[in-house]
Amino acid sequence: MSPIMVKACLNGSRKPGDHPALPLTPLELAEAARGAREAGAAAVHMHPRDEAGRESLSPAHIGAAVRAVRRACPGMPVGVSTGLWITGGDPQARSEAVRTWAALLREDRPDFASVNLSEPGFPELWHDLRRLGVDVEAGVWTTGDAEALAATGLECARVLVEVIGGAEDTAVSRAHAVLGRLDELGVPGPRLLHGEEAPAWILVDEAGQLGLATRIGLEDVLHSPVGDPVEGNADLVRLAMARLA
Template identity: 50%
Template sequence: MLQVCLNGARTRNDFASLPVTPDELAAAARDAVRAGAADIHLHPKDSAGHDTVEPDHVAAAVSAVRAAVPGVRVGVTTGAWTTRHADQRLAAVRDWTVLPDHASVNWHEDGAVAIAETLLAKGIGVEAGIWSGTDCAPGFLAWARAHRVLRVLAEVTDTDPDTAPQTAADLLGTLTTLTEVPILLHGEDNAAWTVLAMAAARGLDTRIGLEDVLHLPDHSPAESNADLIRAAHHIIGPSR
């Protein structure tokens, strides 16, 4: 499965045409799905362009994207940077009325278990983010509901393309006992394409998009999320 990550915590200072508004996210999602994306991850933004988990903004983003790509799963972030305190984040998630199909939960962040439990109770799939450079994998694996998550996001934060493959292998090594849950392996910035190729070689789900990288495999600037999805399919093949 190839997921598109439409915007991430980036701003227009990073990429001039970054999709930010619900309409922009909808258009970007439509183009990415036409290019071959099978799943969508996005960060709802507030009026200042900052990531948010506030119910109104989540509802607007998810509704617009879902209308643009009916039948395609749409997910959002619950990252700690969206609010000042973990309890505020949890309260916002509890108040969601338009529910995404899934939401990512970074397991090294405060309040991860409570947010994941809330998502499951609301019928929202959990993408459990296990980052390289953290020691959160054992805690996730010890969680009684680890087997109930939609997938694990194995997130390689090492951006050096020379060392990222070993970092990725080490990260995957911490998840070897997880046999019933799909793993989505991805990298970022200069190592994004290297890790994507590794995921493809191992038969793992992966993702690409403006959240993870702003350039194509030949280092030329990407024009859009769809541009990145098309490039990914040249590496992993059109069937995934």
């Protein structure tokens, strides 16, 4: 098995129909998480949905998804998104939604949640999550985000170096710029490197070269490294594990 930690990102903001195996319901997320774990994933990240398939921060939907995945994959760390778009770009509504997770049993709360530095309200949401016993993953997309994270002085369970969009041939240099700035600023915490769409597989390989954690799943990419269609999350994890071995 690869020593590189691989996190499976099960669905993201994909819409129903984007892929035949896209998991949306708690049962589908649990089945996808089980398959990803069997393929070698060490953790999962997901975007729980409401009954209409829309992303949700409601405790009912967060709790149902986390509970289902925990039953299917005992002991596996489970994380969720707090993307600001989920509450229509309203940081206050997001914080209020996250605080309602206090009504959940501890075992129905996620182990960690990702928070993007490019979105307003990072320090407040960090404190809200930590009060709930939920670890924070800091989503850092740019050197500016790295500087913003350093300015907070807050420590995170992981720093997600995320190369979002842009050309494939600049993905590695952009990743190194962010990683280098984090190091220059002395930002603590382990790094996880990944990309979305075209750069996704390039950055899985680069994470392997650097000995960093990475992630793969239908949130990030819908095809194999050679462009072939994939069956689902477990298929993507198996392909990543083989490249990192």
